[in-house]
Amino acid sequence: MSGSKTLAEKLWERHIVREAEGEPDLLYVDLHLVHEVTSPQAFEGLRLAERGVRRPDLTLATMDHNVPTWGADRPVEDEVSAKQMEALSNNCEEFGIQLHKMGAIGQGIVHVIGPEMGITQPGMLIVCGDSHTSTHGAFGALAFGIGTSEVEHVLATQTISQRRPKTMAVTVEGDLPVGITAKDVMLGILKRIGTGGGVGHVIEYRGEAIRQLSMEGRMTICNMSIEGGARAGLIAPDETTFEYVQGRPHAPEGAEWEAALADWKTLKTDEGAEFDREVVINASDLVPYVSWGTTPAQTVGLDGAVPEPENEGHERALKYMALTPGTQIREIEVDTVFLGSCTNARIEDLRAAANVLEGHKVKEGIRALVVPGSMRVKQQAEEEGLDEVFKEAGFDWRDAGCSMCLGMNPDILAPGERCASTSNRNFEGRQGRGGRTHLVSPVVAAATAVMGRFAAPSELGVLEVS
Amino acid sequence: MEPVQRIEGKALPLGYSDVDTDQIVPSDALKRIERTGFGQFLFQEWREDPDFVMNRTEHVGAKVLLAGENFGSGSSREHAPWAIQDYGFSAVIATSLADIFKNNCAKIGLLAVELPEEIVNKLLEASRKDPEARITVDLESRTVKGPGVEAEFEMDDFTRHRLLNGLDDISLTLTYEDKLGEFENSRPSHWPSVI
Ligand code: SF4
Numbered sequence: 001m002s003g004s005k006t007l008a009e010k011l012w013e014r015h016i017v018r019e020a021e022g023e024p025d026l027l028y029v030d031l032h033l034v035h036e037v038t039s040p041q042a043f044e045g046l047r048l049a050e051r052g053v054r055r056p057d058l059t060l061a062t063m064d065h066n067v068p069t070w071g072a073d074r075p076v077e078d079e080v081s082a083k084q085m086e087a088l089s090n091n092c093e094e095f096g097i098q099l100h101k102m103g104a105i106g107q108g109i110v111h112v113i114g115p116e117m118g119i120t121q122p123g124m125l126i127v128c129g130d131s132h133t134s135t136h137g138a139f140g141a142l143a144f145g146i147g148t149s150e151v152e153h154v155l156a157t158q159t160i161s162q163r164r165p166k167t168m169a170v171t172v173e174g175d176l177p178v179g180i181t182a183k184d185v186m187l188g189i190l191k192r193i194g195t196g197g198g199v200g201h202v203i204e205y206r207g208e209a210i211r212q213l214s215m216e217g218r219m220t221i222c223n224m225s226i227e228g229g230a231r232a233g234l235i236a237p238d239e240t241t242f243e244y245v246q247g248r249p250h251a252p253e254g255a256e257w258e259a260a261l262a263d264w265k266t267l268k269t270d271e272g273a274e275f276d277r278e279v280v281i282n283a284s285d286l287v288p289y290v291s292w293g294t295t296p297a298q299t300v301g302l303d304g305a306v307p308e309p310e311n312e313g314h315e316r317a318l319k320y321m322a323l324t325p326g327t328q329i330r331e332i333e334v335d336t337v338f339l340g341s342c343t344n345a346r347i348e349d350l351r352a353a354a355n356v357l358e359g360h361k362v363k364e365g366i367r368a369l370v371v372p373g374s375m376r377v378k379q380q381a382e383e384e385g386l387d388e389v390f391k392e393a394g395f396d397w398r399d400a401g402c403s404m405c406l407g408m409n410p411d412i413l414a415p416g417e418r419c420a421s422t423s424n425r426n427f428e429g430r431q432g433r434g435g436r437t438h439l440v441s442p443v444v445a446a447a448t449a450v451m452g453r454f455a456a457p458s459e460l461g462v463l464e465v466s
Numbered sequence: 467m468e469p470v471q472r473i474e475g476k477a478l479p480l481g482y483s484d485v486d487t488d489q490i491v492p493s494d495a496l497k498r499i500e501r502t503g504f505g506q507f508l509f510q511e512w513r514e515d516p517d518f519v520m521n522r523t524e525h526v527g528a529k530v531l532l533a534g535e536n537f538g539s540g541s542s543r544e545h546a547p548w549a550i551q552d553y554g555f556s557a558v559i560a561t562s563l564a565d566i567f568k569n570n571c572a573k574i575g576l577l578a579v580e581l582p583e584e585i586v587n588k589l590l591e592a593s594r595k596d597p598e599a600r601i602t603v604d605l606e607s608r609t610v611k612g613p614g615v616e617a618e619f620e621m622d623d624f625t626r627h628r629l630l631n632g633l634d635d636i637s638l639t640l641t642y643e644d645k646l647g648e649f650e651n652s653r654p655s656h657w658p659s660v661i
Contacts, residue, residue, distance in 0.1 A: 017649045018642050023624045026639060028649050030657060038543060040499035051636070057659040066497065080497040087499045098660050119658050131542040131566060145566055147544035148501075149573035149635070157639045159646065163622075195484060196536045199565060229539060231565055256656040263654070295484055313483050406493045427488040427540060429511050 004270035006167045007236050008202040011142040011267070015125045017159055024161045030124040032154045033110045034061040034097065036088040037408070038129030042152035043091040054158045056096040060119065063088060064109045066408035067102045069371050069398035076102075081409065095155075108374020108400040111135040111342040115219065116376055118248025122237040122264040127160055132342050132424065133232075134225040138218035139245070140237035140267045142202070145226065165231045166276040168201035169269075172209035174283040179458070179465055181352070182217030183344060183422070183441035185209060186224045187289035190297045193279060198230025201277060204269060205235050209283040215244040216348035223343045224424050227296040236268040290329050290454050291426045291439040293317035298426075302329055302444065302456055320428050321436050322416070329454050332438075336419040337362070337449040338431070339395070339442055340371030341405040344422035349442040350381050352465055354389040356446035356457045362394035363452035369396040369411065371403040395449070407432040420448040467575045469632035473556040473603040475529030477593040477612075480519060483534035487567065490538065490546040504545050505552030524597035532590050533560040535583075538567025547571045547578075557603045559610060561586050572625050575632065577603050579619045581610060588615050605630055 005013075018026040032055075039061075046052070053059060066081040076082040085102065092099035100106035106113060111132055114120040120136045126143035127133060129151040136143035146160065154160055170189055189205075190197075203225050205218075213221070218235050225233030235241075242261060245251050252260045287301040294317040300307060308325045309315045318325065323332070339345065339353055350372065362368045370390050372378035378400055381387055387397045404411040405423040413419055413435025422445050426437035440448065443465040447455040457465050495507035512518045519525060531550060537560035538546060547570045550558060557577035571578035581589075592599045592613040601612040605626060610617050627633070639646075 018645045022622070026642065026645075028646075028653075030653075031660075037496050041501045041544075044499070044501070049636070057661045060660045065493075078497075084497050084499055119660060121658060124657065129542055129544075131540065133542075145542035147542055147547075147566060147570035147573060149544060149570065153636050153639065156636050157646065158650075159639055161635060161639065195539060196562060199536075199562070226540075229536070229564060250658040250660070252656040252658070259654070260656040263656075295486075316482075406488075408493045408496065425486075425488070425540060427486045429492055430488050433492070433511060 004273035006269045006273045006275060007140065007204055007234055007267060008142065008165070008167045011123065011125065012164060014123070015142070024163045026159050026161050027125055029127050029154050029158050029160055030058060031114065031119060031126045032059045033114060033126065033128035033133070034059060034151070035065055035110050035130065036063050036084045037065045038148050039091065039151055040084060040087045041148050042155055043095065045152040046155055051156045053095040053097065053155045058158060059097050059155070060114070061088060061092050061097050061099040062107055062110050062113055063100070063102050065402045065406065067401040068409050069401045069403045069411065078410070105375050105379065108376065109342045109345070109402055111223065112346060112373035112377065115139065115215070116374055118245055118250040121245055121260070122241060122267050127154055131226045132223050134230070135219050135223040135342055137222040137225065137233040138215060138235050139241055140235060140264070142232060142234070144232040166201045168198060168203045168230070168277040169275040169279070170203050170205050171207040171278070171280045172205065172283050173207045173280060174209060176209045176212050176283050177286065179288065180286050181441040181443060181465065182213050182220040184286055184288050186221045187291070187296065187299050187439065188286045189281060190224065190228050191289070191299050192281060193228050195227065195295050195297045196229045198225060198228035201230050202232045202234060203228065203230045205233065210235060211238065214348060215240060216346040219346065220343055224296065227424060237264050288441060288444055288456060290444065292321065292323060294320055294426055294428050296424065296426060296439055299439070300329060302454060304329055331453060333418070333453045334420045334438070334448060335367065335417045336413060337366060337368040337445050338404040338419055338421040338423065339369065339445050340373070340403055341423035342373060343424040344442050345371060345373035345377065347377050347380050349422065350377065350386050353442040353446040354386040356443050356460060356462045356465065357393040357450065358389055360393055360450045360460055362449045366449060366452055368394060368449045369398055369404065371398045372400050374400045404431055406430060420445050420454065467632045467634060470575050470577060470629050471605055473529055473577055474600060476525065476527060476598060477530040477532050477589065477601045478520060478525050478528035479590045479593040480531060480533050481590050484536050484539060485533055486540035487538060487543050487546040488540055491543065491549045496543060496545055501548060502552060504549035505554065508549040508553045527554070529554065529556045530601045530603065531555045531558045532586060532593060533558065534586070535561040537563050539564040542566045544570045544574070547574055547576045551576045559586060559589065559603070572629065573635070575629060577605065579603060579610060581617055581619055585615055585617045
């Protein structure tokens with residue numbers, strides 16, 4: 001059908017400030033998220049060029065990457081981290097940017113707080129100096145990560161210069177099987193498309209199984225788009241989205257809400273629109289996954305075994321992970337369990353894990369920690385009594401931050417330590433030098449903490465996981 | 467940004483595929499607030515192995531980094547290209563490059579070029595056999611030359627023009643102030659602001 005457009009194209013076009021033959025398009029940014037690690041050099045650049053921040057009202061900063069997640073009321077012991085956080089404070093003050101500092105109720109992982117405040121809304125264009133900005137695509141917003149030079153460009157001009165990406169559809173057909181979480185859906189997609197499968201594309205996730213997911217689950221999916229190399233991930237907004245946004249602090253109200261809603265309902269791929277690439281996955285083929293290697297596409301079902309290496313890259317991964325082909329995944333013992341990150345540290349993730357842990361204890365000798373995605377998630381979990389479940393089971397109950405997802409704060413793996421992690425990257429050294437990361441869902445992480453080896457919630461008698 | 471026209475020098479035959487940004491610069495090195503000084507952290511973990519290719523004296527002074535597929539995947543940290551440039555490289559040649567990484571390289575004037583696998587393999591082989599082998603990346607003609615290799619690479623005219631002239635993106639964008647103002651005035655009122 002001529003004139004039919006994909007959602008990605010619609011979002012792109014509504015943000016074009018300027019286009020010219022042979023040049024990248026200049027796009028308007030509706031929300032620029034800022035954190036302490038990728039911004040100091042950008043602010044420095046502004047100062048050197050004597051430029052200001054064009055739209056502080058569309059810029060929001062938080063501290064997340066290297067904040068310690070315990071003792072938020074005490075001085076940060078790591079001097080270099082402290083200096084970086086101080087730089088962000090000073091920069092935000094100088095340029096008039098709203099900042100959620102360590103210890104504040106609004107503080108949290110940059111991709112958790114936007115949706116939570118209701119600032120992430122359908123139809124927007126959102127950028128941040130962080131690759132997991134793709135998370136916000138769950139709302140039908142175009143959201144992607146940028147480098148520090150681009151951060152400076154956005155600060156100065158509220159625009160970003162980008163080439164039009166290709167479009168890709170990943171359709172997950174059929175009902176989501178019982179016991180399969182959003183994390184498993186995404187690990188299954190990555191297993192299929194590989195780490196380079198989405199390069200140059202914006203992926204729109206479609207199909208019954210995707211529609212059945214909550215907003216938290218959709219964010220988990222879009223979050224890991226970058227692990228498939230994609231520029232961004234997208235899910236068309238629907239009733240689930242509208243219901244999530246409505247009533248949040250920054251959501252439109254009254255007549256504005258009606259206007260917004262009318263607009264948001266147009267945000268979907270037209271019938272007959274063509275994608276540059278399409279992948280169809282059958283939901284009934286999905287299982288709970290555990291990664292065995294050092295890329296998020298190197299995964300196997302929990303019921304499976306460590307595979308035989310197929311190339312030199314696999315051999316390097318197996319050596320790093322100290323795994324022997326043929327070993328049953330359920331026989332692999334872990335030292336640490338990390339429940340956190342912008343992939344899986346929202347309230348629903350915590351509820352699901354707590355549900356598995358209820359009445360159980362973390363196996364002796366295992367270090368287990370929960371790091372809520374934001375201070376608000378933490379507060380809500382405490383109101384629901386989830387913290388008690390975690391603490392009783394033997395988990396450490398922390399403040400919000402990225403924490404062990406990337407090991408910039410004191411929570412790191414020791415060399416050789418093996419970790420079941422709900423985060424998104426199992427790269428060499430990601431969680432600490434020499435550390436071995438296995439990516440799993442929150443419910444598998446919880447069951448693994450109890451059993452001391454990779455395990456399914458059903459082994460603890462928990463059959464309903466969501 | 468300094469203009470870039472032509473790079474000529476020895477290569478470092480790394481050759482690995484799926485080299486992610488955590489391997490290029492580990493996260494504990496990201497706490498600096500300056501743009502410089504990241505070269506010391508380049509491939510930090512691998513460098514602890516005395517046999518790692520970067521530690522071999524014959525490759526000291528290499529200007530061109532040779533890698534395999536999906537180089538620079540993972541995070542958006544511009545610290546990765548900063549580290550490569552700060553260490554002394556002026557160009558990266560790989561079978562394929564991750565999107566954000568490629569973008570970041572273009573912003574700082576680090577030439578990042580994709581070539582077919584067989585050509586990258588030839589360059590790798592040449593540099594392993596003779597570490598002194600010269601490789602030339604010429605932006606003007608969009609070609610890479612090395613022993614027994616002459617290949618064209620793709621780069622759009624706009625990026626090339628920017629690199630050749632060392633143009634600053636921000637100044638360029640600010641010349642479109644009219645359009646920017648117009649766009650801002652037409653933004654729907656229900657769109658949120660952080661205030
Ligand atoms: S939680 Fe991990 S992946 Fe997410 S923003 Fe923080 S460091 Fe990045």
